[in-house]
Amino acid sequence: EIVLTQSPGTLSLSPGDRATLSCRASQSVTTYFAWYQQKPGQAPRPLIYGISTRAPGIPDRFSGSGSGTDFTLTISRLEPDDFAVYYCQQYEYSPRTFGRGTTVEVK
């Protein structure tokens, strides 16, 4: 099983700040890597798939990058709606696995 380790656990930032979220995989992931946003009481919302492709309707302030075992989600300028929990996921291998999440909170 591929273990995904997200860091930091919590990111305290202000609106307008740049957010950089990291996810490290225990084994190399070639292509099938995704990021999701989740707010309390809601289902996860897909943001990025295939490492760097934005899902439909996702604003361009969200970007994904990385290769091998190290992946990054960047939010260029935080808006009030962006404060939430973010999960990384690999769907290249079974079992599909998720990271433990990074909470982006208002500083």
Place this chain on the structure above:
Amino acid sequence: QVQLQESGPGVVKPSETLSLTCIVSGGSINAYKWNWIRQPPGKTLEWIGYVSSTWSTNYNPSLKSRITISMDTSRNSFSLELTSVTAADTAVYYCAREWSAFDFWGLGTMVTVSS
């Protein structure tokens, strides 16, 4: 627009079987992989397994001995059965389509294991 909706009992007794159904609307179930994912309160997401349009299944090894995922093309739906439940199975259960990652999700249904 594809929509998914989970249904099932909110409470299941310990040692009994949890049964959930996901109805898919706005698209055919005869393509893609159809997944179940769960999230215990305050914890991260755990992938349970999927059934594909070719009727093949793939399960999380941690749950494999207790789960069955099946598809009903006449109802455009798929289902999850989880046997011998314990308190550790208490979670929000989601169904999701897998194509560009998990691109469409249901709203989720809370299942509590309690006597």
